[in-house]
Amino acid sequence: MTIAKLRAASADVSVVYVYGVARVAPGQTRGPPRLAGIVRQAPVEPLVDGNLMAFVSAVPSARFGASEFRAALNDADWLRDRIVAHGKVLEELRSSYDVVPFRFGTIYLDRAQAAKAIARHRPELCQALDRIAGACEWGLKLYYDADTLCRHVETASMSIRPLRDALAQASPGARFFLQKRYAKELAGEMEAAAAGCVRRLRERLDLCVRDAADIKLQPAAVHGRAAEMAMNATYLVAEHSFAQFREAVADWQTEHAPHGFDHELTGPWPPYHFVSIQQ
Amino acid sequence: MQPNLFDRNQLALSELLDRALHKGVVLWGDATISVAGVDLIYVGLKVLLASVDTAERLRQDAGVTAQAGQGAAE
Numbered sequence: 001m002t003i004a005k006l007r008a009a010s011a012d013v014s015v016v017y018v019y020g021v022a023r024v025a026p027g028q029t030r031g032p033p034r035l036a037g038i039v040r041q042a043p044v045e046p047l048v049d050g051n052l053m054a055f056v057s058a059v060p061s062a063r064f065g066a067s068e069f070r071a072a073l074n075d076a077d078w079l080r081d082r083i084v085a086h087g088k089v090l091e092e093l094r095s096s097y098d099v100v101p102f103r104f105g106t107i108y109l110d111r112a113q114a115a116k117a118i119a120r121h122r123p124e125l126c127q128a129l130d131r132i133a134g135a136c137e138w139g140l141k142l143y144y145d146a147d148t149l150c151r152h153v154e155t156a157s158m159s160i161r162p163l164r165d166a167l168a169q170a171s172p173g174a175r176f177f178l179q180k181r182y183a184k185e186l187a188g189e190m191e192a193a194a195a196g197c198v199r200r201l202r203e204r205l206d207l208c209v210r211d212a213a214d215i216k217l218q219p220a221a222v223h224g225r226a227a228e229m230a231m232n233a234t235y236l237v238a239e240h241s242f243a244q245f246r247e248a249v250a251d252w253q254t255e256h257a258p259h260g261f262d263h264e265l266t267g268p269w270p271p272y273h274f275v276s277i278q279q
Numbered sequence: 280m281q282p283n284l285f286d287r288n289q290l291a292l293s294e295l296l297d298r299a300l301h302k303g304v305v306l307w308g309d310a311t312i313s314v315a316g317v318d319l320i321y322v323g324l325k326v327l328l329a330s331v332d333t334a335e336r337l338r339q340d341a342g343v344t345a346q347a348g349q350g351a352a353e
Contacts, residue, residue, distance in 0.1 A: 021304070080292070087295045103303035117306045128304070139294055215297055222293065266291065272298035277306070 014058040015065060016108045019044065019089045020270070021118060022097035023129050024053045035092055038085045039063070044093075049115045052125060055093060056114060064107050090270040094136070100128045101270040124277045132275060135210055135238045136268035140249065141223070142201070142231040144194055148260025150186065157189045197261060198231045201252045208244040211236040213273040227262065236274045 017038050035044040037057035047054040063072050073079055086104045093099050108114040118125065154160055163185055167178045206212070215232040223229055237245045246265075253263055 083295065083299055084292070087299055101299075101303045103301075103305050104299040106305065121306050125304075137298075139297075266294050269294070269298060272302040275304050276302070277304055 013061045013065075015061045016047075016111055016114045017042070017057045017059045017064060018102050018106045018108065018114055019055045019057075019086065020093065020099040020101045021052050021054050021125050021129070022093070022099045023126070024048060024051050033092075033096065035089055036085070037089060038082055044089055047111055047115060047118075049118050050122065052118055052122060054114060054118055055089065055099070056111070059107070069105070069107065094268070094270055098129060098133050099270060100125060100132065100275045101272050121277060128275045128277060131211070132236065132271040134240070135236050135271065136242075137234055137271045137273055138237050138242075138245070138265060138267035139215075139234045139269065140205075140231070140266075141218075141229060141233075141264045142198055143223075143225055143227040143262045143264070144197075144230050145227050145260035145262075146190070149190055149193060152259040153186065153189045153193055157193075160186060160189055193259070194228075194230045197256055197259075201248070202231075202233075204248045204252070205235065205245065208241045208248060209235045209237050210241075211274050215273075227260075230261075234269075234273050236271055 019038075036042075037044045037059070039057075039059060042057035042059050044055050044057055047056045062068055083104055090099060090101045108117065154164065160182075163178070163182050167175065167182055170178050202212075212233055212235050215234060217229050217232050220226075235245070249263060249265060253261070
């Protein structure tokens with residue numbers, strides 16, 4: 001057999017890509033709405049196993065086989081499009097199901113193997129489904145403008161004001177040391193102000209969210225704002241609590257915007273951060 | 280790259296990477312043929328995101344977001 005013929009033959013062989021798992025509702029017979037999958041020619045199909053339903057696509061092993069997929073990961077454009085497609089499938093399923101999202105790139109040899117893996121972890125998957133039922137994930141980032149916060153702290157802080165007055169009246173010799181002390185005190189006060197501001201919002205949000213997780217703070221090169229990131233968190237919020245959640249954030253914004261604070265809310269996301277399974 | 284849901288907003292792509300590559304269920308089975316190596320590509324993609332033209336778009340998007348209203352849900 002020539003190499004070309006071998007390639008043609010392997011293109012027909014498919015493996016199974018898994019997006020996530022939902023519960024089969026009693027009496028439910030319909031599968032998911034027709035959706036394009038991770039690659040355009042592979043629609044999303046249901047794979048029912050007992051009370052659970054996985055959403056899967058049959059994908060060509062020529063791209064998604066073990067070594068082929070690892071090689072494909074080096075193609076940044078292809079990879080980015082696939083990650084976006086993975087996110088889009090889960091996003092669309094969210095309107096019809098509570099779905100436990102799988103990590104990008106979960107691929108099994110065939111449907112039987114995928115079903116076996118799901119069956120083996122049925123209790124954990126059911127627990128995860130219970131945790132996320134009726135809820136979505138919302139990303140919340142808090143920022144502050146250092147100059148605005150600095151001006152606020154300079155006028156509002158009780159420990160800063162006397163130092164500033166002393167600095168204004170100091171002799172040139174005393175100035176040097178006072179200035180150093182002032183800068184140190186100011187930095188500490190700003191840090192405390194930002195931390196307190198974040199803590200107040202966290203405490204209020206804790207009352208209306210089901211769960212919370214912290215994400216690593218991003219440097220400016222990634223978040224792209226001319227501001228400091230003070231918090232990067234993500235919340236699991238039940239649909240019926242969302243209005244309360246949104247209001248807490250809006251109140252915080254109104255109260256703290258004059259001191260240089262701002263927020264960025266993204267979502268709703270599938271609950272990626274709240275479905276970890278112990279194995 | 281084809282137009283799609285997330286293209287309009289590189290910030291949303293960055294958010295998606297934080298989630299889909301880092302989090303979500305991983306079920307190891309006897310016949311799991313992938314998932315390995317996915318964490319490794321995360322670093323590479325973050326670099327890609329911060330590359331010159333993408334960083335420029337990130338800044339523009341951030342500017343548009345700020346003008347369109349502070350902290351609106353996306």
